[in-house]
Amino acid sequence: MDTDVLVVGAGPAGLMTANELQVAGVSVVLADKLPRRSELSRAGGVQSRTLEAFDQRGLLEPLLASGDFPIGSGHFAGVPLELANIRPREWRYLPQVDLEAFFEDHLAAQGIHARRDHELVDLAQDVESVTATFANGTTIRSRYLVAADGAHSKVRHLLGAEFPGRLGTATVIAADVSLGGIERELSHTWSEDGTWIALFPLGTDAAGQPITRLVLGGPGRSVPRDVPITEDEIREGLRIVFDDRVELLELRYSRRITNAARQAAQYRHGRVFLAGDAAHVHLPLGAQGMNTGIGDAFNLGWKLGAAVHGWAPADLLDSYHAERHPVGAGVLRNVQAQSLYMDWQGTRDPDVLAGQAIFRELAQLPAVQRHLADLMSGMVIRYPIPGDGLVGLPAPDLPVGSSRLHAMLRPGRAILLDPDDQYAKLGDLWSATVSRVTAGRPMLVRPDGYVCWAGSPDELEPALTRWFGEPR
CATH class of the missing domain: 3.40.30.120 (Glutaredoxin)
Incomplete structure (x- = not known):
C-alpha cells in the first residue's frame, strides 16, 4: 500500500477527513486536481456543532485567532434566529477560503501536504485495496478512499453511483463584495417586484475593509450558470432593493448557484466512501453544505482509523451511511422548505406569499425559534443509537x-x-x-x-x- 487512506479533494470535507485520520494515527494522502488552493469562498458560516467538533480536536481557539470571524445570529428562510442559548458557542461568519487555509497550514505542520495537480482519471478496487490513477501519471494504492471531490465528483462518476434528486432549475448570484451605505448583520430584503437580496458579514480583509456576502435573486434573474456576472448586474439589484442607500464599492468574487437538490443513494461503495458535496448538493442556505460535509468527515475518520488498526467491529464502516445519510436528507428537506418560504425564485405567487406570511408569524414563537435554531446549529442531529436521554446526541461539554x-x-x-x-x-x-x-x-x-x-x-x-x- 502507498497509504492507508487516500482522500480525493482538499475542500473542507477532505481537509477534515485528513485531520481525523491523522488524529487516528493512520497514514493519509490528500490529493486535489487544482494547482493551488481556491480563492473562491463558496460558504461563509460555521454552525455551533461544527465549532464544537473543532473544539474537541483543540482547533477552535487557534482557528478563531487566525482572523476576524464575527458572531452571527443565523437564519431560517430569511428569519433571524437567536442562537445565543445554543451550547457552547454561537454561529460564526467564517469564509470557506479562510477555513481551508487554516486547515492546510495545520495539516502541513503534521507533515500532510495536499498533492496538487492530481486530477483523478481512473479508479479500481479489489477485496483489500483501491487503486487511483491520475492524469499526471501518478498511481496511488490505498486500503480505503474517501471521495470529497465536490458536487461534480469524479469518484462518484467512476463508481457509477446513483445520485437521485432534482437538477437545478433556476440560479441566483452569490458574491463577496465591499459595500458603502447601510449594512446590517443579517438582512433579507424583498422589493415589490420580487427581487431580493441577502447580506451577511464575512469579517474584514487585510486592510480592515469589511467584506459582505451578497446573494441576489428574483424574477428574470435566473440565467445559465456560465453567463458572466457583471458589476452592473449587482448594482441594478442593489438599486431595486435599496434605492440609493447601498453602493457597490468592489466586487471580489461571484458565481451563480442553482437550486439543485440531490443525494447519493449510498455513501459506501466497498472501500470507497462519499463525503461532503460528493454525497449531497443543495442550495447553500446557512452554509449547511460545508458544515454537513465536515460532519461527514468527523463521523467517518475515526471509523476508518479503527478499520485500519484492526479493531473495528464488522459493521462499523456501514454505520457511516446509516448515520450520515439521514442527516443529509434532512438538510435537503429543510433547504427546500426555506427556498419556498423565501420565495427564492421571486415568483410573488399569492399562495407562496400567504405561506410566507404565516411562517414568519410562527417563527416568532419561542418554541419554534428554539427548534429552528437547533436545526440550523447542527445540534438537533441524533444518530440512530439505541438508548434514551443523551444517547445518539453530541456530548455536552461537562x-x-x-x-x-x-x-x-x-x-x-x-x-x-x-x-x-x-x-x-x-x-x-x-x-x-x-x-x-x-x-x-x-x-x-x-x-x-x-x-x-x-x-x-x-x-x-x-x-x-x-x-x-x-x-x-
Whole structure:
C-alpha cells in the first residue's frame, strides 16, 4: 500500500477527513486536481456543532485567532434566529477560503501536504485495496478512499453511483463584495417586484475593509450558470432593493448557484466512501453544505482509523451511511422548505406569499425559534443509537475533574466516564481503545463526540462491543 487512506479533494470535507485520520494515527494522502488552493469562498458560516467538533480536536481557539470571524445570529428562510442559548458557542461568519487555509497550514505542520495537480482519471478496487490513477501519471494504492471531490465528483462518476434528486432549475448570484451605505448583520430584503437580496458579514480583509456576502435573486434573474456576472448586474439589484442607500464599492468574487437538490443513494461503495458535496448538493442556505460535509468527515475518520488498526467491529464502516445519510436528507428537506418560504425564485405567487406570511408569524414563537435554531446549529442531529436521554446526541461539554469533556476528546479516543469507579473491570478490557475517567457522570462517548451509552449498567458491555469491538 502507498497509504492507508487516500482522500480525493482538499475542500473542507477532505481537509477534515485528513485531520481525523491523522488524529487516528493512520497514514493519509490528500490529493486535489487544482494547482493551488481556491480563492473562491463558496460558504461563509460555521454552525455551533461544527465549532464544537473543532473544539474537541483543540482547533477552535487557534482557528478563531487566525482572523476576524464575527458572531452571527443565523437564519431560517430569511428569519433571524437567536442562537445565543445554543451550547457552547454561537454561529460564526467564517469564509470557506479562510477555513481551508487554516486547515492546510495545520495539516502541513503534521507533515500532510495536499498533492496538487492530481486530477483523478481512473479508479479500481479489489477485496483489500483501491487503486487511483491520475492524469499526471501518478498511481496511488490505498486500503480505503474517501471521495470529497465536490458536487461534480469524479469518484462518484467512476463508481457509477446513483445520485437521485432534482437538477437545478433556476440560479441566483452569490458574491463577496465591499459595500458603502447601510449594512446590517443579517438582512433579507424583498422589493415589490420580487427581487431580493441577502447580506451577511464575512469579517474584514487585510486592510480592515469589511467584506459582505451578497446573494441576489428574483424574477428574470435566473440565467445559465456560465453567463458572466457583471458589476452592473449587482448594482441594478442593489438599486431595486435599496434605492440609493447601498453602493457597490468592489466586487471580489461571484458565481451563480442553482437550486439543485440531490443525494447519493449510498455513501459506501466497498472501500470507497462519499463525503461532503460528493454525497449531497443543495442550495447553500446557512452554509449547511460545508458544515454537513465536515460532519461527514468527523463521523467517518475515526471509523476508518479503527478499520485500519484492526479493531473495528464488522459493521462499523456501514454505520457511516446509516448515520450520515439521514442527516443529509434532512438538510435537503429543510433547504427546500426555506427556498419556498423565501420565495427564492421571486415568483410573488399569492399562495407562496400567504405561506410566507404565516411562517414568519410562527417563527416568532419561542418554541419554534428554539427548534429552528437547533436545526440550523447542527445540534438537533441524533444518530440512530439505541438508548434514551443523551444517547445518539453530541456530548455536552461537562466539567470532568479539572478538565472538560470536549478537551479530553482531543487525542481522538473514546471516553468512558465512571464517576463511582464501578466499571473498572470493563474499562480495563477495552483500555486499548477507550479511556476511562473516574469523574463526570456515567457516559460512553465515541471519538467523534457522540454519546453511545448513558443508561443501564447492563447495557454498557454491549455498547462497548458494538462500537469498539471485542476486548483486546
